[in-house]
Amino acid sequence: xxxxxxxxxxxxxxxxxxxxxxxxxxxxxxxxxxxxxxxxxxxxxxxxxxxxxxxxxxxxxxxxxxxxxxxxxxxxxxxxxxxxxxxxxxxxxxxxx
Numbered sequence: 001x002x003x004x005x006x007x008x009x010x011x012x013x014x015x016x017x018x019x020x021x022x023x024x025x026x027x028x029x030x031x032x033x034x035x036x037x038x039x040x041x042x043x044x045x046x047x048x049x050x051x052x053x054x055x056x057x058x059x060x061x062x063x064x065x066x067x068x069x070x071x072x073x074x075x076x077x078x079x080x081x082x083x084x085x086x087x088x089x090x091x092x093x094x095x096x097x
Contacts, residue, residue: 006030016077020060021070028058032078039075 003011009032013022029035042054055071066074 013074016074017066017070020062020064021058021066024058024060024066025055025074036078039078 006026009030010022010026012032013025016022017025025035029038038054053068053071055075056066056068058066058071060066
């Protein structure tokens with residue numbers, strides 16, 4: 001039975017981030033398109049923070065911030081072209097989670 005798009009998006013986030021971080025990002029941005037649009041808006045001149053800075057402030061269930069390293073990794077994957085995304089994913093290890 002196929003997963004709902006929201007469940008598939010959460011599963012993809014869990015492959016990139018720890019579970020608490022993935023759940024926090026999913027709660028804030030329940031779809032890929034919503035997160036992508038958020039990052040595109042953050043890249044516009046005069047928006048203030050860099051795009052990954054806006055993700056860094058998302059709070060996880062344990063009260064911790066997502067943080068600059070995880071938010072930068074997520075933003076880089078979301079905004080990457082096809083070749084860049086595969087290259088980035090090959091560097092993600094289980095020790096980063």
